[in-house]
Amino acid sequence: MSLIICPGIHSPGLTERLLADLDVANQTSSTARIQYSVFPSDRYPPYSAFHILETLHEWLGKPGQSPEPPGQLSSASVSTSSRSGLSNLSLVFLSFSAGVVGAIGAARTWQRSGGEVKAFIAVDGWGVPLRGDFPLYRLSHDFFTHWSSAPLGATTASFYADPPVPHLELWRSPHTTYGYWIAGGERSPFPVLDNATQQRTTAATFLNNLLADHGEFIT
Numbered sequence: 259m260s261l262i263i264c265p266g267i268h269s270p271g272l273t274e275r276l277l278a279d280l281d282v283a284n285q286t287s288s289t290a291r292i293q294y295s296v297f298p299s300d301r302y303p304p305y306s307a308f309h310i311l312e313t314l315h316e317w318l319g320k321p322g323q324s325p326e327p328p329g330q331l332s333s334a335s336v337s338t339s340s341r342s343g344l345s346n347l348s349l350v351f352l353s354f355s356a357g358v359v360g361a362i363g364a365a366r367t368w369q370r371s372g373g374e375v376k377a378f379i380a381v382d383g384w385g386v387p388l389r390g391d392f393p394l395y396r397l398s399h400d401f402f403t404h405w406s407s408a409p410l411g412a413t414t415a416s417f418y419a420d421p422p423v424p425h426l427e428l429w430r431s432p433h434t435t436y437g438y439w440i441a442g443g444e445r446s447p448f449p450v451l452d453n454a455t456q457q458r459t460t461a462a463t464f465l466n467n468l469l470a471d472h473g474e475f476i477t
Contacts, residue, residue, distance in 0.1 A: 261293065261350050261352060261469065261474045262310075263294050263296045264304060264351060264352070264353035264360060265296065265299045265357050266358075267299065268426060272426060272430040273296060273429070276431075277294070279431060279433035280465060280466055292469060292475060293474075297309075298313070303356075304357040305357070307359075309360065314349075314368065318347060321347055321368065321371045348374040349365070349368065349374070349375055350379070351377070352379045353383065354382060354383075355383065355425070358380045358381070359386055362378065362380070362383075362388060362389075366389070369391060375390065376392065376393070376473070377468065378392055379395045379396075379465070380396050381396075381397045381429055382398060382403065383396070384403050386410065388410060388411035388413065393414040394411060394412070394413045395414055395468055396413050397416070397465070398419065399423050400419055401418050415441055415442070417459075417464040419436065420436065428461060435460055436458065436460055439457045
């Protein structure tokens with residue numbers, strides 16, 4: 259599959275918890291699973307678009323080129339749940355915190371180089387402008403972060419936690435993070451929220467719906 263996870267500066271265990279939470283919250287099918295690859299942010303700077311791109315090139319080859327056979331991939335460069343499933347050059351990025359900085363640069367460059375980005379999901383990438391010719395989504399750990407991020411790029415949909423949760427909690431435990439799913443793009447710092455545009459849910463449900471919409475579940 260094509261899900262690229264770009265964590266922030268934190269223990270890899272938090273990302274493992276995230277993935278377990280998404281499995282718990284997935285209601286698509288009892289046998290549906292996510293296949294993914296995790297950028298090794300414990301070895302390379304998560305804010306470095308260069309290192310993320312280098313990892314993708316090692317993984318998949320450059321856009322327009324054939325990827326290396328799975329057996330030739332370096333186990334030191336990338337952690338993945340299924341290397342053989344990553345022959346598709348159409349990618350979905352799921353990024354967190356400092357990882358949003360590197361991932362958005364890598365995604366834009368990947369697309370400019372001839373690859374395709376199906377979607378870009380930024381989790382608590384506060385202060386990071388989101389621009390790209392692909393669907394953009396934001397998740398925020400509180401309303402202020404959601405509100406103050408609106409001028410930094412319109413999104414296809416967004417989520418903010420209510421009640422607020424700690425920054426790391428949003429990534430580690432989306433299944434227990436409740437808040438509001440906001441439909442439609444917002445660029446105003448004064449978004450108008452009403453029952454027509456917002457729906458109460460969990461961060462995990464929001465993420466799972468995005469991943470399902472972009473074809474990231476397999477059975």
